[in-house]
């Protein structure tokens with residue numbers, strides 16, 4: 001545990017010069033989305049007819065975007081950046097010559113991305129409040145779910161990057177993952193409209209993949225929806241399961257990537 | 261102290277390629293030990309197994325009496341690892357590279373900072389403490405990598421080609437630092453392409469080639485065992501057809517010159533002149549580990 005702490009400390013120290021920029025972009029980015037999609041596109045949406053269960057479209061889309069943004073962070077940080085750290089950047093290659101183990105390194109790696117999503121989600125509460133969106137006190141828990149949504153992507157995708165590095169493969173699969181997996185998931189995440197609107201097959205794909213669970217849970221924590229306690233726990237369990245399985249896989253692929 | 265390194269039949273394969281082919285190696289506390297060998301000999305592969313980062317394929321390996329597969333963290337706690345690549349953290353300043361690395365070994369910030377200051381002095385980088393790593397010269401980066409590896413006061417320091425790619429002045433500075441470490445009783449395991457480096461720093465060495473150990477001993481022993489005391493280097497014009505074989509001397513023909521192994525270079529030279537084989541140029545020198553390698557493998561260490 002102390003080793004994990006030192007890993008986070010190390011990562012924090014590396015990024016501290018860019019941390020303010022991260023926080024600012026964590027505000028500005030979602031604000032743009034809220035304005036553009038929430039208000040702009042929202043003006044074209046007949047909320048009553050769409051049966052979204054919220055007063056305004058922005059109330060629907062605002063919370064969902066927190067989880068969707070966390071997914072994007074979790075995915076993008078797990079590709080080139082992760083591969084570079086495993087290959088030529090000094091941070092991971094030298095960290096495993098200390099008492100830190102490769103499995104601990106992986107847990108630290110994924111949870112560090114989760115921590116950044118936590119910061120992002122917390123910062124994002126400001127525009128949410130400015131728009132008068134939150135209805136429930138459980139809103140304060142939403143950034144933690146955002147963090148878990150990020151790790152549900154970061155752990156498996158980083159595990160894949162570890163595999164790519166350990167096999168000495170090129171990174172040609174990375175843009176494909178973003179374009180063919182993450183982008184569609186963003187659109188089919190339930191952030192913008194209920195997934196019940198999708199064709200049945202796609203709806204089930206969305207249900208199996210983690211992002212929808214993050215979106216539903218975050219929304220249920222921030223505004224009044226028909227999400228039940230059990231429903232909420234189920235979403236949580238799915239996010240935990242993806243994170244956990246990703247950690248098991250990643251501990252192995254990082255070990256191979258750093259120690260052949 | 262326990263034996264820092266004890267390896268028997270140590271083997272590392274990558275697919276069906278054998279990089280390290282059953283080597284036996286023991287290193288005693290306080291000893292300074294070198295692995296000398298050309299590119300691809302398996303030096304780094306051995307180092308990476310000893311550093312516990314790379315799992316062994318077969319054979320046995322004990323570091324301080326512990327199994328690297330089981331006790332990796334406890335072993336690494338006592339190691340200083342300078343890999344072939346510096347693996348410095350470009351996002352951190354010079355001094356932060358040492359401090360944040362030291363934290364993994366359980367040093368408090370205060371201790372880590374004090375240790376970093378001390379080590380920057382040792383590496384003659386005090387005035388660069390707050391510089392970006394990317395602004396350092398190659399020799400400075402190497403010294404920083406070594407300084408960082410010493411942050412935990414290691415009992416065993418692994419140095420994979422500590423001076424490759426450095427200019428002579430930077431190499432001599434590094435040798436002096438490594439010599440100081442040795443004087444302090446730190447056990448050193450280093451790899452090198454350079455025989456002069458091995459001669460300078462190593463009490464004992466192994467010569468590796470194609471994943472196997474082809475010779476081992478103290479530098480002077482190896483020279484005595486495998487080559488003569490002196491080497492006479494002679495050159496003849498390309499068109500000259502000189503028969504040296506019939507003199508019954510031990511020869512090694514290189515592209516541009518011929519090496520003659522002899523215990524008395526001057527006497528052999530006189531012999532050549534007297535028998536009408538006067539070379540266009542000649543040089544008598546002491547035999548070195550380079551000659552040992554050449555004698556053992558028929559190839560030169562640095563191509």
Ligand SMILES: Nc1ncnc2c1ncn2[C@@H]1O[C@H](COP(=O)(O)OP(=O)(O)OP(=O)(O)O)[C@@H](O)[C@H]1O
Nearest residue numbers: 260274279297298299300301302303304305306344
């Ligand atoms: N991860 C790997 N996968 C496949 N082959 C490898 C791997 N690492 C090393 N090798 C091969 O193993 C052999 C020994 O490599 P190693 O790096 O141990 O040599 P070395 O003695 O350190 O050489 P150099 O002086 O060039 O650093 C080489 O032929 C190399 O190509």
Ligand SMILES: [Mg+2]
Nearest residue numbers: 303304305344
């Ligand atoms: Mg090497």
